Amino acid sequence: MSETVKIRIIEAAGPIFAQKGFSGTTVREICSVAKVNQAAINYYFGSKENLYKEVFTSTYSSMKPWADLVGDPEKQTEVRSRFENFDDFFSDIVVRRAKEIFATELSRWKIQLIFREINDPTPCCGDRLQEYIIRDYTALNSLLDEYFAPEIPQEFRWKCIFSIMGSIFFYKSSGWAVRKLMPEDMRQKHFSPEQIAVFAVKQFFTAAAPYRRKHQTVEK
Amino acid sequence: MSETVKIRIIEAAGPIFAQKGFSGTTVREICSVAKVNQAAINYYFGSKENLYKEVFTSTYSSMKPWADLVGDPEKQTEVRSRFENFDDFFSDIVVRRAKEIFATELSRWKIQLIFREINDPTPCCGDRLQEYIIRDYTALNSLLDEYFAPEIPQEFRWKCIFSIMGSIFFYKSSGWAVRKLMPEDMRQKHFSPEQIAVFAVKQFFTAAAPYRRKHQTVEK
DNA sequence: GCTCGTATGATACAATTGTTTGGACGGTTT
DNA sequence: AAACCGTCCAAACAATTGTATCATACGAGC
DSSP states (O other), X not given: OOHHHHHHHHHHHHHHHHHHOTTTOOHHHHHHHHTOOTTHHHHHHSSHHHHHHHHHHHHHTTSOOHHXXXXXXXXXXXXXXXXXXXXXXXXXXXXXXXXXXXXXXXXXXXXHHHHHHHHSOOTTTHHHHHHHHHXXXXXXXXXXXXXXXXXXXXXXXXXXXXXXXXXXXXXXXXXXXXXXXXXXXXXHHHOOXXXXXXXXXXXXXXXXXXXXXXXXXXXX | OOHHHHHHHHHHXXXXXXXXXXXXXXXXXXXXXXXOOTTHHHHHXXXXXHHHHHHHHHHHTXXXXXXXXXXXXXXXXXXXXXXXXXXXXXXXXXHHHHHHHTOOSTTHHHHHHHHXXXXXXXXXXXXXXXXHHHHHHHHHHHHTTTTBOTTSOHHHHHHHHHHHHHHHHHHHHSHHHHHHHSOHHHHHHHOOHHHHHHHHHXXXXXXXXXXXXXXXXXXX
């Protein structure tokens, strides 16, 4: 019955998997941190791989997808009521995502784990990550329907999205390089998650301005 | 004496390390592919880790750094003589780097190995990668001296550089997602390495235009 | 109070890991 | 020809891995 052991294992395994990857972590270390017996993992999860799968699933499903940030098409107005125009709304979404990615809180390992899977997908979790990512990016793309004129081709929108995401992802993956390239105070002053996101969005707006809808369909 | 064994090991180890990572590859597999005895690795390199270090070092030192693409400040004219303005020259550099990153040739594993180290640095090779990357990015930054007006602060230049690189890196790391998000023919038609690079550069030029030098110092 | 099924624990297991060993081979030197 | 060297091999090594085993402890239900 005692779910506490199962939970303790998951909570211990998450950060370790995130830091060392699947093949880099040992069940012994997990059990040691979780203060449970060696056999507990196989007893509750069947195998190390199953544990990883469960950890990853519960991790990414705890993250708020963009689909939620964007909101349902029907009740968009309610989600967006706080913003008076599309630009502010879009900007806010990206900033929030950036802040999430660079979170320094306890949930930091969650992002690490997901990025590990993005950069080097595990065969057992690749599918789950895929559907998650696809849903996410598709939501963002359809949001841009409002921004772009109808005749603007899809590939252009994707390029814009990937450019924004790429900019943010870069600081995540190559953050150590950024740290080495400039004095620490410059980084602290000008490269906060929010500033990074705002820069990316601004660049997007200036570059994409010529392709904007003539008549805004956003009723406030 | 016989260097052929040593070389065969390095050549076999490269692609395997690139694909499976350090902890994911076994010395047995390397020896099997290289068709040498188990003991050969320890005989010639001392340890698996030393082998990895040597493989990585020889890999990244075989890649042309940006410093070379940019050219020495003195003989820049010669390197750049083929281009009539800065924009074309800069664009060409980025495109060439993008093509290198997405190379499908035999050297594909080299990029894989380097990206693996970028995303998840190994303690034993982190330093080498660092100095390499720093040299690389610094060269690109100093190239932009010609473009930007002197009063434009460094952090802005860095943001521009990271934006360009991030866009390109994104397709490398999340390429599998890109593949799932759109029909294959759209990807093939609009997302070649060159097109990706050109888009990033163009976005840069439009966004950075207001901060451009008034008087071009580039003597043709 | 006894029983039965679940939960936990210490330990063993088989497989795989990187590394080491001792000797055989082949060519060069003395 | 004998001694010697670097090279290479088959096998073994110790350590670590994920997993399985078996016994015990616990607790609810009859």
